[in-house]
Amino acid sequence: xxxxxxxxxxxxxxxxxxxxxxxxxxxxxxxxxxxxxxxxxxxxxxxxxxxxxxxxxxxxxxxxxxxxxxxxxxxxxxxxxxxxxxxxxxxxxxxxxxxxxxxxxxxxxxxxxxxxxxxxxxxxxxxxxxxxxxxxxxxxxxxxxxxxxxxxxxxxxxxxxxxxxxxxxxxxxxxxxxxxxxxxxxxxxxxxxxxxxxxxxxxxxxxxxxxxxxxxxxxxxxxxxxxxxxxxxxxxxxxxxxxxxxxxxxxxxxxxxxxxxxxxxxxxxxxxxxxxxxxx
Amino acid sequence: xxxxxxxxxxxxxxxxxxxxxxxxxxxxxxxxxxxxxxxxxxxxxxxxxxxxxxxxxxxxxxxxxxxxxxxxxxxxxxxxxxxxxxxxxxxxxxxxxxxxxxxxxxxxxxxxxxxxxxxxxxxxxxxxxxxxxxxxxxxxxxxxxxxxxxxxxxxxxxxxxxxxxxxxxxxxxxxxxxxxxxxx
Amino acid sequence: xxxxxxxxxxxxxxxxxxxxxxxxxxxxxxxxxxxxxxxxxxxxxxxxxxxxxxxxxxxxxxxxxxxxxxxxxxxxxxxxxxxxxxxxxxxxxxxxxxxxxxxxxxxxxxxxxxxxxxxxxxxxxxxxxxxxxxxxxxxxxxxxxxxxxxxxxxxxxxxxxxxxxxxxxxxxxxxxxxxxxxxxxxxxxxxxxxxxxxxxxxxxxxxxxxxxxxxxxxxxxxxxxxxxxxxxxxxxxxxxxxxxxxxxxxxxxxxxxxxxxxxxxxxxxxxxxxxxxxxxxxxxxxxxxxxxxxxxxxxxxxxxxxxxxxxxxxxxxxxxxxxxxxxxxxxxxxxxxxxxxxxxxxxxxxxxxxxxxxxxxxxxxxxxxxxxxxxxxxxxxxxxxxxxxxxxxxxxxxxxxxxxxxxxxxxxxxxxxxxxxxxxxxxxxxxxxxxxxx
Numbered sequence: 001x002x003x004x005x006x007x008x009x010x011x012x013x014x015x016x017x018x019x020x021x022x023x024x025x026x027x028x029x030x031x032x033x034x035x036x037x038x039x040x041x042x043x044x045x046x047x048x049x050x051x052x053x054x055x056x057x058x059x060x061x062x063x064x065x066x067x068x069x070x071x072x073x074x075x076x077x078x079x080x081x082x083x084x085x086x087x088x089x090x091x092x093x094x095x096x097x098x099x100x101x102x103x104x105x106x107x108x109x110x111x112x113x114x115x116x117x118x119x120x121x122x123x124x125x126x127x128x129x130x131x132x133x134x135x136x137x138x139x140x141x142x143x144x145x146x147x148x149x150x151x152x153x154x155x156x157x158x159x160x161x162x163x164x165x166x167x168x169x170x171x172x173x174x175x176x177x178x179x180x181x182x183x184x185x186x187x188x189x190x191x192x193x194x195x196x197x198x199x200x201x202x203x204x205x206x207x208x209x210x211x212x213x214x215x216x217x218x219x220x221x222x223x224x225x226x227x228x229x230x231x232x233x234x235x236x237x238x239x240x241x242x243x244x245x246x247x248x249x250x251x252x253x254x255x256x257x258x259x260x261x262x263x264x265x266x267x268x269x270x271x272x273x274x275x276x277x278x279x280x
Numbered sequence: 281x282x283x284x285x286x287x288x289x290x291x292x293x294x295x296x297x298x299x300x301x302x303x304x305x306x307x308x309x310x311x312x313x314x315x316x317x318x319x320x321x322x323x324x325x326x327x328x329x330x331x332x333x334x335x336x337x338x339x340x341x342x343x344x345x346x347x348x349x350x351x352x353x354x355x356x357x358x359x360x361x362x363x364x365x366x367x368x369x370x371x372x373x374x375x376x377x378x379x380x381x382x383x384x385x386x387x388x389x390x391x392x393x394x395x396x397x398x399x400x401x402x403x404x405x406x407x408x409x410x411x412x413x414x415x416x417x418x419x420x421x422x423x424x425x426x427x428x429x430x431x432x433x434x435x436x437x438x439x440x441x442x443x444x445x446x447x448x449x450x451x452x453x454x455x456x457x458x459x460x461x462x463x464x
Numbered sequence: 465x466x467x468x469x470x471x472x473x474x475x476x477x478x479x480x481x482x483x484x485x486x487x488x489x490x491x492x493x494x495x496x497x498x499x500x501x502x503x504x505x506x507x508x509x510x511x512x513x514x515x516x517x518x519x520x521x522x523x524x525x526x527x528x529x530x531x532x533x534x535x536x537x538x539x540x541x542x543x544x545x546x547x548x549x550x551x552x553x554x555x556x557x558x559x560x561x562x563x564x565x566x567x568x569x570x571x572x573x574x575x576x577x578x579x580x581x582x583x584x585x586x587x588x589x590x591x592x593x594x595x596x597x598x599x600x601x602x603x604x605x606x607x608x609x610x611x612x613x614x615x616x617x618x619x620x621x622x623x624x625x626x627x628x629x630x631x632x633x634x635x636x637x638x639x640x641x642x643x644x645x646x647x648x649x650x651x652x653x654x655x656x657x658x659x660x661x662x663x664x665x666x667x668x669x670x671x672x673x674x675x676x677x678x679x680x681x682x683x684x685x686x687x688x689x690x691x692x693x694x695x696x697x698x699x700x701x702x703x704x705x706x707x708x709x710x711x712x713x714x715x716x717x718x719x720x721x722x723x724x725x726x727x728x729x730x731x732x733x734x735x736x737x738x739x740x741x742x743x744x745x746x747x748x749x750x751x752x753x754x755x756x757x758x759x760x761x762x763x764x765x766x767x768x769x770x771x772x773x774x775x776x777x778x779x780x781x782x783x784x785x786x787x788x789x790x791x792x793x794x795x796x797x798x799x800x801x802x803x804x805x806x807x808x809x810x811x812x813x814x815x816x817x818x819x820x821x822x823x824x825x826x827x828x829x830x831x832x833x834x835x836x837x838x839x840x841x842x843x844x845x846x847x848x849x850x851x852x853x854x855x856x857x858x859x860x861x862x863x864x865x866x867x868x869x870x871x872x873x874x875x876x877x878x879x880x881x882x883x884x885x886x887x888x889x890x891x892x893x894x895x896x897x898x899x900x901x902x
Contacts, residue, residue, distance in 0.1 A: 039725045067543050071336050089336055121336035144737075148543065151728060152736035187746065242736075243546065245553045252554065253724020260720055263316060264713035266309040271706045273303055278501055278698060279880075306702075313709065323551035327526055332548035 027184040027202045029158035030166065034236055037157075039254065042247050043240050046221055048079040051237025054217050054230050059146065062138060062208075064126035067147035068241050070098040071120040077247040079237065089120045101125055139179040141207030150235070150242040157235050159185065164231035167210040171201045180205040339464030341456065344400065352416055354405060357463055361405035361413050362451065363424075364461075367435065372398050374422060375436035385446045389436045392450055402463065403437045404451050409444035424448065469493050498697035499704050500685035502879050506576040507683070508711030509569050511704075515712055516566040517671065521664050523559040524608075531611065533657035535650045538613035539738040557727040563605050564730045565719050567753035570598060574781075579805055581793030582684040588785040590677040595781045597670050604663040605753065607656040614735030615745050621648045621656070623748065627761075630771040647741065687876055688793025696879035747822070755819030756812055760855070762823050763848035765838055773852070780859040787859050789867030797873040804862050811854040818848040 035044040052073070055065070073080045074088030085091040101118040103125050118125070128134035135142050150156035162185040170182040173196020182190075188204015212227045219225050223233075243249075330338075340357050342364060347353050352365035367375075375389040393401055407414050407426040418425030419432035421440045426433075431442030438447040453463040471492040473479040482489055530549050532541040545552035574594070577583055583591035610621045625642050629635040644651030682691060691697055698704075722729065730752060734745045750758050757774050764770035780787075795802045823845040826832065833841040840846070 067540065067547065069333070069336065071332070072547070075332070087335075089339070121333070148736045152733055154733045156733065243553070245546065249553055249557075249724055249727070253720065256720050256724060257717065259312075259316065259319070260713060260717050263309070263312045264710065264717060266305065266312050267706065267710040267713050270303075270305045270309040271710045273305055274702050274706050278703070306706075309706075309709070323554050324522065324526060326550040327552060327555060328529065329550050331530075331544070331550065331552070333544065334548075 025202070026187045026204060027162075027166075029155050029162040029185055031158055032161050032232055032235075034157060034232070034239065036236065036239055036246070039250055041250065043077055043236065045079060045081070046223075047233050047236045048240050050217075050219050050221065050223060050229075051233035051235070051240075052079045053219065054212075054234040055146070055237055057217050058211050058230075059234065060124070060127060062127055062134070062143040063146045064128070064134075064143075065124045065146045065241065066126055067123070067145075069121060069123045070094050070101075070118065072241075072244055073097065074120070075244065078240065078244060091120070094120050098122060139207060141179075143208070146238055146241070148242045150239045152242075156242070157239050160238060161231050161235045163206070164212055164234070165228055172196055174201055176205065180207055181209060182206075339462060341460060341462045344459045344461060349399070357404075357451070362463065363401070363403045363405045363416075363437075363448075365401045365403070365416070367399055367401055371422065371435040375434060375438075378421075378434055378436070378438075381440075384439050387436075387438055387447055392436050392438075392447075394453075394455060397455065400461075401437065402451060402453055402461065404449040406448075407431055407444055408439065408446045408448065409442070414448070470496055494679075495699070495701035495705075497679060497700040498682065498691070498694070499700045500683050500691055500696055500879050501698045501703070502685050502687065502696075503683060503704070503707075504686050505707075505711055506572065506580075507685075508708045509573040509576065511708035512569045512712055512715050513566070513573060514671070515715075516562060516569055517664070517667060519558060519562050520566060521668070523555050523562060524661070524664065526555045527559055528657075528661060531657075533611070533654050535613060535653055535739070538611060538653060542612045554723070557723045561719065561722045561727060561730060563608065564722070564751070564753065565715070566601065567605070569715070570601065571753075574598070575809060578784075578808075579795050579802075580684055580686060581688050581788070581790070581795065583785045584788065584793050585785070586681045587677070587684060590674065590681075591785055592782055593670055593674040593677055595778070597667055597674060598781070599778065600663055600667045600670065602754070604660060604667065605751065607660040607663070609735075609751060610653065610656045611660060612735060613653065613739045615737040615739055615743075616732045616735040616748070618648060618739035618741065619744050619748050620750060621652065624750075625652075627771050627774075630768040632768070684793060685879055686794060686796060687879055688796070689875055689877070689879055692878040693880075749820055752816065752820070755817075756815035757819070759815040759817075759819035759844075759848040760852050762819075763845060763852045773856075777855060780856065784859060784863075788863040789865075790863075790870070790872070791867070792872045792875060794875075797875050798866075798870060799873065800870045801863075801866055804858060804866065807854065808858045811851040811858070814851040815848060815855065818844045818851065823848075 035041060035047070071088040071091075071094060072078055074085065074091030074094035075081060078088070080091060080093045080097075081088070082091055082093070088094055098118040098120045101122070101124075102115040103118045103122050105114055105116045106112070107114045128137060131142060149160060153159045163183060166183050166185040167181060168184065170176050173194055174182060174190060175193045175195060176182050177193065182201075182203065183206045184201070184203035186204040186206045189200075190204055191200040193205075194200045212230045214227055215225045217225055217230055219229075223229060240246075338358055340355065340362075342353075342355060344364070344366075347364055347366045349366045350368045352363050354361050354363060356362070372389070379388045390398070393399075405413050407428065409426065409429055409431050412426050412428035414424035414426040414431065414433060416424050418427075419441070421432050421434035423435045423437060423440075424433040425431070426442065426444065429443050431444035432440050433444075433448055434440050436447075437450075439445070451463055453461050456462050469489055469492070471482075471489040473482045473488070478488060481487070527545065530541065530545045530552065532538060542556065545556050547553075549555075577591065577594070606620070606624060610617045625639055625648060628638045628642065631638065640646065642652070643649065644655060685691075732749065732751075737745075749755070757777060760777050761770045761774045764773050790798065790801065792798055795805055821844045823843065824839065825844045826840070826842050827844060827847050828842055831842055835841075836846065838845075
């Protein structure tokens with residue numbers, strides 16, 4: 001009893017002291033809700049399609065997505081999945097997207113580097129040839145690859161959404177260095193640039209200019225193209241891209257949990273039967 | 281403990297009192313355990329099947345203008361060599377003439393190329409015996425010869441002599457245009 | 465094996481085999497092994513651990529079929545497993561979360577042994593083999609965490625291998641030897657992959673010894689009293705196969721919850737950023753199961769002493785059988801020891817908590833007290849120091865002295881005695897003495 005009490009006390013301590021961490025560092029991310037959250041969550045295909053359009057027309061100018069192939073777009077739970085084409089390589093929409101891109105290849109006869117039309121098996125081409133080129137074009141900052149972005153940040157979906165929608169004018173007294181932007185959700189330490197009084201502002205500097213604007217992307221399904229909508233949609237797309245099999249995972253999981261519950265119930269009854277005559 | 285019966289404490293070692301027998305519930309629990317293992321076995325077997333990226337590369341497109349008449353180009357398709365051969369008139373005539381000859385795996389030459397495209401012979405370049413790569417120009421029939429165990433194929437890729445059981449396989453392919461084929 | 469074998473070969477083939485390779489007899493004796501009938505659910509973690517090891521080996525072999533141990537491909541090959549390999553996501557998440565499950569189970573198993581005195585004579589070798597398994601598990605888990613070649617993989621490998629640099633004279637040579645170069649690089653990744661593959665089989669080997677050593681004296685039990693008669697035991701099968709099976713099914717429910725619904729909750733998001741030797745993540749922490757040791761390491765301002773103390777924390781476990789002077793095994797009958805044990809568990813939890821925080825973080829937010837030596841008193845580093853002191857004090861001061869000074873409660877004469885004297889089980893009218901429960 002006493003031991004249990006102590007363990008509980010230990011957990012209680014952890015709870016009370018937990019929020020201390022938030023005293024420094026960036027602002028807690030804004031909370032938005034998406035259809036893919038929770039054990040039964042699924043992607044809203046229309047939203048992921050819109051998000052793909054935002055990625056393609058805005059993000060892809062600087063950010064690579066090297067782990068993603070065109071064929072992924074047409075696989076199950078992907079933005080352009082069509083049950084008429086269980087093999088995503090046959091999906092005509094995916095093929096037509098791939099056709100819009102040129103990728104490097106080696107001519108099999110001359111050995112020269114040539115450009116050819118992409119196929120659905122190709123990965124998304126990167127906007128820059130290499131890291132140095134990417135840095136040179138972006139004021140020394142490297143736009144991170146977005147393939148697993150949502151998995152690569154704590155509270156990934158909320159975090160990216162907050163960054164995209166959280167740009168604001170720097171508080172009075174904060175000197176923003178050239179080619180940098182203030183964002184309260186960005187981790188960092190701005191104390192060296194703060195000349196004002198009182199608390200140093202939360203957040204940090206980000207090298208990415210505010211990427212989204214109202215009506216910057218025209219949604220084909222007529223959804224109103226606000227910054228908030230664009231951010232939510234592109235986060236849905238990135239969340240799908242970070243783990244394209246997650247719907248499959250959750251569906252498998254629900255079935256596995258039901259099976260395990262039945263299994264545990266059977267074993268419990270079996271256990272009670274076997275032990276019924278033993279005093280212990 | 282709550283699950284004990286007052287006063288009851290028979291010797292669990294006593295023969296004939298084995299509670300694991302005769303009880304439906306134990307059979308059900310055991311079956312469920314076996315079912316769980318069997319159900320989980322499939323993912324562990326299926327993971328060895330070709331992965332998504334491997335399957336995506338299963339078809340290739342090839343530009344036939346790269347092959348001169350009387351030549352063959354070897355490309356890699358699904359990890360195996362693929363012969364794309366532009367046959368000469370003499371080779372085609374020889375293959376057609378032999379349609380009536382006795383063969384281990386009888387096949388007519390016209391069934392081994394697309395209609396009206398007798399010039400183009402596309403074959404999987406692995407010997408049907410044990411998977412070596414035959415070379416062109418050797419053997420007794422003017423076609424391919426496998427150096428591993430001496431199988432002779434004719435100009436249509438049919439087995440004529442040696443241990444191989446069947447003709448060189450013709451993959452699934454289609455002409456996208458006069459000069460372009462898609463294989464697979 | 466103790467006792468007589470009850471196996472009798474029935475058919476001619478069984479007799480023929482039994483005189484040549486008595487493997488059926490071996491299995492039958494294992495199933496028939498007389499086991500104390502009063503084992504509680506804390507004892508089911510042995511079976512759970514065996515299952516965890518099995519899952520890790522099977523999923524690990526599968527992952528090795530697809531993983532590429534090269535700095536340029538490792539990260540992408542893991543993502544390829546997640547994206548393209550059939551059910552690869554399942555296998556990888558089982559393996560990654562399985563490591564955490566393995567440690568949850570092993571910690572419960574160890575605390576159970578500590579509480580019920582399972583390390584005491586005649587089970588010292590059994591206990592030490594368990595400690596060896598734990599050490600091998602830590603080495604395996606550490607090297608496995610390096611393989612995905614994310615930021616935390618890489619910098620974790622840098623930090624841990626640099627621990628050996630603290631050793632005087634040979635330190636630098638050892639780290640260079642471990643790395644196979646001048647930094648953690650491709651050679652390091654390759655050897656870690658090889659060793660990560662090898663060590664689980666060594667664990668399996670020591671597990672066999674562990675079970676062998678268990679079957680010589682037989683199981684300890686919650687009373688700590690030796691088995692006196694057949695009345696005290698039941699055959700392992702079906703009694704404990706079904707009980708362990710039930711516990712395993714509950715454990716699997718928790719395991720599945722993580723694998724299917726929170727697969728990345730126990731890992732660090734930063735490990736999904738590919739390794740970059742030029743940038744260290746802002747907050748570098750090991751996986752949760754190493755946090756207590758990490759806190760001990762950071763509690764000491766001296767590099768060498770920190771490393772020695774960290775390894776000393778594990779060394780304590782090895783010598784524990786000779787530190788505890790009490791003749792009473794189970795703390796059920798040691799009320800004072802029970803209290804100190806509770807504080808010990810608390811100290812371990814606090815160390816784990818401190819290990820996950822920055823040393824200068826305040827314990828009570830918003831308050832700064834006074835500077836004691838190198839840090840504010842209200843800081844994680846001081847909390848870790850208090851907990852570290854208690855951790856070592858428990859082994860080298862409390863347990864040796866307590867065994868000599870405390871007055872234990874009377875122990876039952878046999879395992880059956882408290883059961884039969886339990887009020888619920890007593891025949892009507894019989895005098896019943898209440899059983900002491902932990």
